[in-house]
Amino acid sequence: MPNSLTPIRMNDLRLVKGERALLDGVNLTIDHPGVTVIMGPNGAGKSLLLRCLHGLISPDRGRITLGPLTVSGSRSRQAMVFQQPVLLRRTALQNLAFAAPELAKKTPQRLFEALASVNLGDRADQPARMLSGGEQQRLALARALLSKPDLLLLDEATASLDPASVLLIESLVKAQSAQGTKVILVSHDQSQARRMADEIVFISNGRVAEQSPAEQFFSAPQTPVAQAYLAGEILF
Numbered sequence: 740m741p742n743s744l745t746p747i748r749m750n751d752l753r754l755v756k757g758e759r760a761l762l763d764g765v766n767l768t769i770d771h772p773g774v775t776v777i778m779g780p781n782g783a784g785k786s787l788l789l790r791c792l793h794g795l796i797s798p799d800r801g802r803i804t805l806g807p808l809t810v811s812g813s814r815s816r817q818a819m820v821f822q823q824p825v826l827l828r829r830t831a832l833q834n835l836a837f838a839a840p841e842l843a844k845k846t847p848q849r850l851f852e853a854l855a856s857v858n859l860g861d862r863a864d865q866p867a868r869m870l871s872g873g874e875q876q877r878l879a880l881a882r883a884l885l886s887k888p889d890l891l892l893l894d895e896a897t898a899s900l901d902p903a904s905v906l907l908i909e910s911l912v913k914a915q916s917a918q919g920t921k922v923i924l925v926s927h928d929q930s931q932a933r934r935m936a937d938e939i940v941f942i943s944n945g946r947v948a949e950q951s952p953a954e955q956f957f958s959a960p961q962t963p964v965a966q967a968y969l970a971g972e973i974l975f
């Protein structure tokens with residue numbers, strides 16, 4: 740299925756704060772149609788990379804293209820889900836309606852279907868901020884998927900959820916990927932990465948250390964730093 744935002748190319752990205760290069764010459768092409776999981780130690784630069792892709796941060800140097808588009812030109816075709824969901828002080832349904840006003844006007848049924856898809860069908864009128872953490876995250880995902888984005892970015896989106904919510908979100912993300920959305924997710928959870936990833940990008944010290952098919956990464960990581968990470972030997 741063609742995707743208007745691939746291949747995603749990052750050329751020589753550099754992001755500096757004070758004396759420190761947080762992203763230090765990132766060169767990466769993501770062209771695999773499946774799920775790309777970004778892994779790496781704490782502080783490696785994974786979130787910053789995702790934020791650059793989504794246009795929340797501008798690198799000091801380098802270039803990002805998504806298919807024929809720039810980051811700003813692609814923003815309306817992207818959606819991002821964060822570890823802490825950012826929801827409005829409105830009901831669950833109103834949060835979806837605010838994100839997709841056209842849909843709310845023309846086919847409001849779609850909003851109810853979206854709530855039902857994340858098991859929140861009976862919570863439409865509940866204030867979003869009174870939902871549990873896991874329920875809020877499911878609502879944030881439903882909102883992200885409403886626009887059928889070409890690129891879905893998830894930054895540790897299931898880190899604080901119970902196992903059933905994790906599996907529900909994973910299955911929705913997988914289904915979205917199968918429909919042609921390019922999915923890039925950051926995760927420390929090796930079990931999740933094994934379940935979800937077609938491809939792994941391993942980041943260390945603000946650089947891409949390794950990019951491999953998932954099976955190869957887990958069976959025979961190429962770099963000492965990835966080997967140490969997978970063995971739980973990296974000290975922070």
Ligand SMILES: Nc1ncnc2c1ncn2[C@@H]1O[C@H](COP(=O)(O)OP(=O)(O)OP(=O)(O)O)[C@@H](O)[C@H]1O
Pocket residue numbers: 756761779780781782783784785786787788
């Ligand atoms: N605005 C900022 N100013 C200065 N340093 C920052 C800023 N944002 C992030 N950093 C630093 O950049 C480094 C990379 O941050 P980032 O959040 O991308 O790490 P990460 O790989 O996602 O880590 P984790 O797995 O712990 O979430 C960290 O050392 C962090 O402290």
